[in-house]
Amino acid sequence: MNLRMIPSMAIMAWIFALGCTKPEPTVVPVVEEKQPALVASVLSTPGQAMVTLKDHTIGLTPQSVPLGAATDLLQLNASIGNEIATEKRIRFISPERAEVHFVFGKDRSPFAKALGLSKVLVFEYGEGITFDVDQSDLRPGFQALLERQADMLKAHFTDLDIYVCGHTDSTGNITHNLALSLARAQTVARQLETLGIPKSRLKVQGFGSAYPVAGNDTAEGKALNRRTEIVLPQ
Numbered sequence: 459m460n461l462r463m464i465p466s467m468a469i470m471a472w473i474f475a476l477g478c479t480k481p482e483p484t485v486v487p488v489v490e491e492k493q494p495a496l497v498a499s500v501l502s503t504p505g506q507a508m509v510t511l512k513d514h515t516i517g518l519t520p521q522s523v524p525l526g527a528a529t530d531l532l533q534l535n536a537s538i539g540n541e542i543a544t545e546k547r548i549r550f551i552s553p554e555r556a557e558v559h560f561v562f563g564k565d566r567s568p569f570a571k572a573l574g575l576s577k578v579l580v581f582e583y584g585e586g587i588t589f590d591v592d593q594s595d596l597r598p599g600f601q602a603l604l605e606r607q608a609d610m611l612k613a614h615f616t617d618l619d620i621y622v623c624g625h626t627d628s629t630g631n632i633t634h635n636l637a638l639s640l641a642r643a644q645t646v647a648r649q650l651e652t653l654g655i656p657k658s659r660l661k662v663q664g665f666g667s668a669y670p671v672a673g674n675d676t677a678e679g680k681a682l683n684r685r686t687e688i689v690l691p692q
Contacts (some may be wrong), residue, residue, distance in 0.1 A: 471634040494524035496553070498531060502543075502560040507536035519560070528556075528606050532614060535576075536560040542577075545570060546692070550603055556615040567671045569689075573621055577692040581607060582671075583646075585684035594641035596649060604646070607688060608653035621661045621689035627680035628667040640664025642686050650688075 500509050502519040509516040509523070512533045516523060519536065531548050545561035561567055570578045585591070588600045596604075611620060624639030624646075640663070647660045672679035 495527050495530075496525055496556055497535065498523045498525055499555075500534060500536070500560075501557065502536055502538070504562065505538065507538045507560055507562065509534065509536050509541075510538065511535075515669045524673065525628060529614070531556060531558065532610070534558050538562055544577050545580065546578070547582055549584065549670045550587065551584070552587065553599075553602060553606075563664045571690060572665075572669065573691075574691075579690045579691075579692050581688040583686050583688075585681065588646075588686055589642055592638065594638065594645050596645055601649075604649050605653060608650055608655055611650070611655055611688075615690055618659070618690050619661055620650070620659050621663065621687075622650070623662075623687045623689055625662040625669060625683060625685050625687065626667050627683040628668070628674040629680065632666060634664035636664050638664075639666050646686050646688070 461568040495621060500516075500519055500523055502523040506518045509519055509521050510525060511525075511530065512644055523534065525531065541562055543560040543562050545559075545567040545569055547559040547561070548559075549557040549559065551557060564576075566588060567578065569580075570576065583600065583603065587603065590597065591596065622643045624641070624643035626635040626639050628635075632636075643662045643664050647657075647662045650660060651657050667674070667683065670679070670683045671685070674683060
């Protein structure tokens with residue numbers, strides 16, 4: 459064997475060995491899909507409206523919109539042509555779910571008129587997450603929602619009066635319903651005060667069953683009418 463060939467053969471053997479070596483597996487980082495903070499179902503009355511979020515067009519109602527933060531609820535808007543809503547209702551169904559209902563037409567918000575306001579933003583909390591039946595003591599699960607609400611009020615509505623309004627269904631007599639709705643509104647107002655909202659800004663009212671948001675002829679409608687609302691002028 460030619461001795462001069464030995465180094466070349468060794469190099470070829472080394473290259474061949476490299477080719478047979480299994481490459482190290484490529485580690486692809488797993489990117490977890492960010493879950494939305496909450497999902498909002500967007501509705502409008504009457505008819506369909508065009509929905510926008512932070513100036514981005516979403517589409518016509520009804521829409522299901524994932525949101526990165528609860529404060530994004532404030533950035534949801536809707537219009538029918540050049541008409542803007544006279545009432546925007548944000549109903550909290552759970553900490554992860556909300557319903558946003560835009561009401562159009564200057565005569566379609568008697569509740570706003572009762573407060574002496576032309577347009578309103580309404581944060582609505584149903585009895586299912588706020589109070590037990592016929593009670594005015596806060597449920598423990600309502601605390602987190604009220605903390606979120608107080609943060610919104612302090613960050614985005616620093617100079618507005620805050621109307622805290624209680625409502626009931628039509629069951630029971632007028633006197634009892636008025637007293638219960640007022641007691642619930644007072645409870646919510648006191649809790650907001652402990653969370654840093656000045657008492658001077660809180661306007662507390664109980665309306666009994668005077669302003670239903672659904673029919674009182676079904677159990678589902680009555681459940682929707684038993685609610686507490688935080689109302690802001692727009």
